[in-house]
Amino acid sequence: MTQTDLINVQHLSKHFKDHSALKDLSFSIKAGEIFGFLGPSGAGKTTTIKILTGQLKQTTGSASVLGVPIEKINEAIYEQIGIVTHNSGLYDKLSVYKNLEIFAKLLGINKSRIDEILKRVGLFEDRNKAAGKLSQGMRQRLVLARAVLHKPKVLFLDEPASGLDPSTQIEIHRLIIELKNNGTAIFLTTHNMEEADKLCDHLALLNDGKIVETGTPRELRLNHNKKKRYKILLKNNEEVTLSQSMETTQKINWWMTSNELVTIHSCEPTLETVFLEVTGRKLI
Ligand SMILES: Nc1ncnc2c1ncn2[C@@H]1O[C@H](COP(=O)(O)OP(=O)(O)O)[C@@H](O)[C@H]1O
Numbered sequence: 001m002t003q004t005d006l007i008n009v010q011h012l013s014k015h016f017k018d019h020s021a022l023k024d025l026s027f028s029i030k031a032g033e034i035f036g037f038l039g040p041s042g043a044g045k046t047t048t049i050k051i052l053t054g055q056l057k058q059t060t061g062s063a064s065v066l067g068v069p070i071e072k073i074n075e076a077i078y079e080q081i082g083i084v085t086h087n088s089g090l091y092d093k094l095s096v097y098k099n100l101e102i103f104a105k106l107l108g109i110n111k112s113r114i115d116e117i118l119k120r121v122g123l124f125e126d127r128n129k130a131a132g133k134l135s136q137g138m139r140q141r142l143v144l145a146r147a148v149l150h151k152p153k154v155l156f157l158d159e160p161a162s163g164l165d166p167s168t169q170i171e172i173h174r175l176i177i178e179l180k181n182n183g184t185a186i187f188l189t190t191h192n193m194e195e196a197d198k199l200c201d202h203l204a205l206l207n208d209g210k211i212v213e214t215g216t217p218r219e220l221r222l223n224h225n226k227k228k229r230y231k232i233l234l235k236n237n238e239e240v241t242l243s244q245s246m247e248t249t250q251k252i253n254w255w256m257t258s259n260e261l262v263t264i265h266s267c268e269p270t271l272e273t274v275f276l277e278v279t280g281r282k283l284i
């Protein structure tokens with residue numbers, strides 16, 4: 001573990017009775033880094049977050065958050081971390097503002113921060129509405145606002161934009177990037193390859209409780225770009241996709257010299273294709 005690792009995980013495993021849910025996970029996350037866990041439903045993403053936030057005990061292995069071993073996680077650590085999960089309970093009968101105020105009081109946060117974060121997530125106008133009356137997208141923004149109210153050094157996000165409309169997704173992504181730029185270490189789980197590609201500095205592909213591949217999104221895409229292909233648009237409006245070969249090179253050469261070629265793009269695999277190649281299964 002280096003000085004700058006805010007999350008460090010070594011050989012972590014979890015068994016539920018005879019079911020092995022997590023198998024020998026190791027990774028670390030630094031300040032200002034978004035680390036993504038990309039995997040389908042049941043891969044073990046939520047279990048990992050539960051263990052790292054002290055809600056569930058690992059079977060073997062070790063981990064630390066902000067230098068504190070997870071067995072010793074207590075209230076003091078919660079003052080420095082934020083968690084967004086799907087059971088992040090809001091008080092439905094209380095207003096948007098009150099939901100944040102309770103939390104602010106608990107953590108000794110100045111009330112001016114409540115207005116600031118409400119404006120940032122676009123809920124200031126709705127501050128007096130009961131949380132139970134919010135749309136799903138507004139609810140998720142409130143959960144996120146509450147998780148970052150105290151400017152945590154470490155943030156755990158369990159599928160934060162899942163099931164939301166595209167404009168709310170974009171808003172949430174913007175906020176996540178802003179937090180990263182302010183130095184927060186972010187552990188994000190997702191089954192959405194576009195989200196992983198767009199947000200994450202480093203990714204681990206998680207399948208059946210096991211990390212099967214790690215790297216930056218670009219590294220993962222390029223390392224699995226064995227069958228190089230090119231998409232070509234010709235002057236006569238014909239669009240062709242060709243695999244790399246001597247014949248393709250000759251064809252491209254000919255189209256270029258005869259001024260027939262309008263556009264040419266290399267076709268990189270998506271993270272979905274990478275996942276399929278490594279695991280033999282889809283991300284959903
Ligand atoms: N409390 C539990 N008891 C027994 N099995 C569980 C429990 N929680 C999760 N699991 C199992 O562990 C595996 C991983 O679950 P989970 O971490 O929720 O996956 P994900 O969040 O990636 O969809 C699944 O097979 C799930 O059924």
Ligand SMILES: [Mg+2]
Pocket residue numbers: 045046047158
């Ligand atoms: Mg989950």
